[in-house]
Amino acid sequence: MRLMMNKFEKKIIMENKEDVHINSDDFLAKLHSRIQTSNTNRQTLFTSLAFVFTVLLLIITEFGAPESKIENYFVDSTDNLLETDFWNIMIDSLDYDQDYYNDMAYFLLDEGYVWETVELIEQLAARKGES
Amino acid sequence: MEKDHELIKLYQNGNQTAYDRLVRRYLSNTVGFFYTITRDKMVAEDLAQDVFFKLFKTLKNFKFQSAFSTYLYRTNLNTVNSWFTRNKWKRFLHLDQILNQQKIDTSVEKGWIKKELWNAISNLPKKQRSVVVMRIAEELPYKEISNITGMSEGTAKVNFHHALRTLKDALNDE
Numbered sequence A: 001m002r003l004m005m006n007k008f009e010k011k012i013i014m015e016n017k018e019d020v021h022i023n024s025d026d027f028l029a030k031l032h033s034r035i036q037t038s039n040t041n042r043q044t045l046f047t048s049l050a051f052v053f054t055v056l057l058l059i060i061t062e063f064g065a066p067e068s069k070i071e072n073y074f075v076d077s078t079d080n081l082l083e084t085d086f087w088n089i090m091i092d093s094l095d096y097d098q099d100y101y102n103d104m105a106y107f108l109l110d111e112g113y114v115w116e117t118v119e120l121i122e123q124l125a126a127r128k129g130e131s
Numbered sequence B: 001m002e003k004d005h006e007l008i009k010l011y012q013n014g015n016q017t018a019y020d021r022l023v024r025r026y027l028s029n030t031v032g033f034f035y036t037i038t039r040d041k042m043v044a045e046d047l048a049q050d051v052f053f054k055l056f057k058t059l060k061n062f063k064f065q066s067a068f069s070t071y072l073y074r075t076n077l078n079t080v081n082s083w084f085t086r087n088k089w090k091r092f093l094h095l096d097q098i099l100n101q102q103k104i105d106t107s108v109e110k111g112w113i114k115k116e117l118w119n120a121i122s123n124l125p126k127k128q129r130s131v132v133v134m135r136i137a138e139e140l141p142y143k144e145i146s147n148i149t150g151m152s153e154g155t156a157k158v159n160f161h162h163a164l165r166t167l168k169d170a171l172n173d174e
Helices: A002-016 A024-061 A098-111 A114-130 B004-012 B016-038 B041-061 B068-093 B095-108 B114-122 B126-137 B142-149 B153-170
Strands: none
Touching: A002 B153, A024 B016, A024 B041, A098 A114, B004 B016, B004 B041, B004 B068, B016 B041, B016 B068, B016 B114, B016 B126, B041 B068, B068 B114, B068 B126, B068 B142, B114 B126, B114 B153, B126 B142, B126 B153, B142 B153
């Protein structure tokens, strides 16, 4: 069995023995060209990665974008705008000065609301009396 | 003539021509190795290109712990194993070659067909295949094979014996 195997081994070794002639200069030229191409590809890859990284960094950090002025677009405090309804004004009408009532009375008279004017004056007088 | 390790040291110090000299020294042996297996000069040359391209990159970190020839054989073996795997898929997909295959099978009874032998080798398990490739294509002793593949001499011998038996059956050798 062992002898048969050795015979078989020798047979396949002998069958496969063949010499190949190759031009080493051509082979080396091809090899150098391949190495150069590989180096160029690697450089291109690194440059592309660096470019993508820079773009991503700029996007994330918003570097270079003008500083936005928020107050141009909305008012910080909305209290004054929203709280101007008549029922929300937290000021007692008596606190208004006499000129305000006078102006209001003249306005109502101009508009033809005579009785309303009288009522306003009476209310003012009554409140003054109370205070 | 400078020794391999001296040339590698020169190459590691930036001397490109030292690498060229190393390639010239082992070129015909490497191409011959691949030609024995592939039976195609173009493919053999391409595989040799792959090997020396890999070595161009890896030799910069060579640690001088083994002979360059052992390192080269190991690279050759890895390259040829990858080629076997690629080729197996190619053969599997080339369904139009089934008829030719039948013709080859009948002619094996009359004589040797090298292509058929290497097809049978490519179907062996990886360990057996590695030993057979080193033994048949390079005629290396078991000690060298054990250095290259990392298995013990005894394991290499056993693998080779099993591989030969399988090949003998596959090729219907009397």
